[in-house]
Amino acid sequence: MTPTPGWVVSPATAIQLIQQGATLLDARSAELQADGILKGSIPVNWTEFTQPEAANSGKLLADDALLTERLQGLGVFQGRPVVVVADPLRGWGEDGWIVWMLRSLGHPQAVMVDGGYPALVKEGVLTTTRQSADEPQRGDFVVQRTDRWEIDRDTLRASLGSDRVAILDSREAQEYKGATPYGEARGGHIPGAVHLYYKELMDAAGSLLPPDEIHARLQKAGIPPEAEIIAYCTAGVRSAWVTVVLTHLGRQAKSYSGSILEWAAGDLQKFPLQP
Structure with missing residues (x-):
């Protein structure tokens, strides 16, 4: 194969x-x-x-x-x-x-x-x-976890303000600014996060933009080439997509899988949000 x-x-x-x-x-x-x-x-x-x-x-x-x-x-x-x-x-x-x-x-x-x-x-x-459709043949895959492409809430919190980390909010602009369309406990974005809606990395047909254009859009959003990128969204779906694309392009990227649903449910002082 x-x-x-x-x-x-x-x-x-x-x-x-x-x-x-x-x-x-x-x-x-x-x-x-x-x-x-x-x-x-x-x-x-x-x-x-x-x-x-x-x-x-x-x-x-x-x-x-x-x-x-x-x-x-x-x-x-x-x-x-x-x-x-x-x-x-x-x-x-x-x-x-x-x-x-x-x-x-x-x-x-x-x-x-x-x-x-x-x-x-x-x-x-x-x-x-x-x-x-036919029933699938049973597979033999056995889970062996790695945290290489995932970050948890406390580790992300400890990374806030780091020059080596760029936090990317992959939601729509209205969500970044505070809208809560999916039942989030609080609105806003994680402090220091830059905004880049994940579909801005696609063309009109839904295919990925050329790599140079994706890198340029990241740069324009305020993400330097050497930064570790931590992506988040509402429930980790859009941010996982971003992580896949950026990893494919050679960037160091992780998804905060808990995303805003988990962060906003946490203590207001420990896990603040900006409007």
Whole structure:
């Protein structure tokens, strides 16, 4: 099987991997999947792997055995690439979250498709309906966690004000300025965070901008090339997508998976927010 390049692959490379036996996961919402799916794809919902408490709903389950069981049930194998799709323009970056999760749980060959589901359909990948899809073959993947691409709340708090760290708020501008559309306990942004909405790294078709343009947008937002980037959003989905993209481009990046839902639920003095 062809070695898996990077964290993001072109539609052509994705097709090659799928033809060679890679597991294909569809991270789109059930509503979008009702319109059609890629032949051979397996549905995956990011919330199946997160904690049930509202304030922790962006954080991975703590039970490695349960995570292993669920991933094996999706047909995830230790030695096979996992190709993940979503809809870049109509979704939340769910494909990025699934790839970030798999990499964080020890799978070195999880990749996101540039342009997502629409790009593969455009390339001629056959579609079908979920009702006619086959059950996946059970995988053998076993979770082996790494915290290389994740940061927790207390570590982030200790990093505030550091010249070596850039905190990136990947939400919409109204959220950065204080809007709470998703039930956050408080509004605003983490002190010192710069704003760059994650979809500003895509073109009109939902494909990634050229690397030079992405680096330029980071620079314009106030993030120097040498900084470690800590991304956050509401529940860690958009920030995971950003982490995948930036890691793919060679930047040092981590996702604060608890994000604003956890931070805003914390003590006002210890975990402040700026308007």
